[in-house]
Amino acid sequence: MFKDKRYYKLMIPFLIVGLILVYVLPAEYLVLIPLIAIIYQLLYHFLFNNDKRSKNKKTTL
Numbered sequence: 001m002f003k004d005k006r007y008y009k010l011m012i013p014f015l016i017v018g019l020i021l022v023y024v025l026p027a028e029y030l031v032l033i034p035l036i037a038i039i040y041q042l043l044y045h046f047l048f049n050n051d052k053r054s055k056n057k058k059t060t061l
Contacts, residue, residue: 004048
């Protein structure tokens with residue numbers, strides 16, 4: 001998973017948003033930052049793992 005180029009291309013916007021939130025949000029809301037990581041992992045899982053599943057399926061006519 002970590003060797004995939006798509007993983008890093010998708011990670012860049014989430015990393016930027018996370019770093020901005022560290023500096024912008026007050027300390028009470030910094031608990032929300034792990035939520036960004038969870039959303040990223042779910043998005044990566046559903047966007048790119050579905051491609052692998054569809055390639056593995058055998059087509060029967």
